[in-house]
Amino acid sequence: MTDSVQAMATRYFRQRENPFLAELVRAARSGRQPGEDLSAEDAAEALHLVPDVRQDLDRAEVTLIESVLDRGWTWEQLGAEYGDRSKQAMQQHYRRRGGNRSWPGKERPPRTGSPHRLGDEDLNPADVAKVREAISALLATAHDVAETHTVDGKWTAGEPILEEISAVGLDPLPRLEVACRTAAKAIEDMVVAGWERRDPGREQRRRRSWTVRLDDEMRDMAAWLDREPQGRPLPRDDRPLTVGTTTAEHADHIEIAAEDVEQVRESISLALARLEAHRAAFDQVIEELKRHQAGLP
Structure with a gap:
């Protein structure tokens, strides 16, 4: 003492x-x-x-x-x-005992070149700007959606914030979905590009695995199915199509208004092209596995 x-x-x-x-x-x-x-x-x-x-x-x-x-x-x-x-x-x-102060922990050396973490030097400023813009749009959309919800529970239309809104309509909930997807896509693109800058060829090596390619395709297809039907006059089932005076679904057929025929034809073409692209990826994997199967003794 x-x-x-x-x-x-x-x-x-x-x-x-x-x-x-x-x-x-x-x-x-x-x-x-x-x-x-x-x-x-x-x-x-x-x-x-x-x-x-x-x-x-x-x-x-x-x-x-x-x-x-x-x-x-x-x-x-x-x-x-x-x-x-x-x-x-x-x-x-x-x-x-009533204490409310805090003390910083021991200083740790800054992480440099961590193999598990991207640094500022790995990120493209343009990609970072896109993420910032997408997040700002998401916040603005969320605020706008909240503002357009009336007391009686009805939604009112607001001005579009994102370009994709025109394909989805002005209903607030789809607008919020679009804003969320846009922000998530911007972040994903920034991260993928960052790893590619850190390790050139990384994405190509990753996609050598057929399980990775199929997982990418399935996630992409799920995202497309989630957003594609909204706002597009695309038939949903195999009932016969007929041209009439209005676009409506009936028990035994789907009626397409004459002025909507060209738009429906374009929507079907876009959906077919998307599905063909996905099928090509699946066919490639099938052929790859067949080659492995044939190469076994």
Whole structure:
């Protein structure tokens, strides 16, 4: 024990036998003795002083803990010294005593060239700008959707924010879906491009695996199916098509208005081209597996 701490402890223990506190303890232990002036009401009133004393002790303890940490000790060191506590237990003890400060952990060297993390040098500023723009559009769309929802639960139309809105319509929920997909796609493109800058040829090597290629195709198809039908006059089942005065579904056929025929034809062509592209990827994998099968003894 240092001289300064020894002197502080000596002063404390010399004053520790406080007559007032001793009298309170005796009264609490033995009850009121004959001839004593301390009544139950007096003891109850004095009891109200105890929380103040406890607060003073807590403040003193917090101050000492902070003083130790300010001088370079860690929570682990302090906990081991003060009650053999763990780091978490020592922190909880400090918080329970009313402490609210925090101390930065030991400085760690910055990550450089981590194989599992992209750095600023790996990202194309143009890709980062697209992500920022897409996220800004998403936030604006979400705010606009919230603003256009009326109290009675009906949605009202707003001005389009993204170019794709024209293909989906002005209903707020599809607009929000488009904004979410756009932001997710921008982030994915930025990350893929970043890894390619870090490791040229990485994407090509990754797609050598047929499982990776099929997974990419299936995710792409699912995303397309999720958004493609919205706003496009595309037949959904195998009922016969007839040209009439209005575009509507009937029990045994689908009627296409004469003015919508060209648009329906274009939508079918686009869907066929997309499906053919996906089928080509699946056919390629089938042929690859057949070659492996044929090469086995």
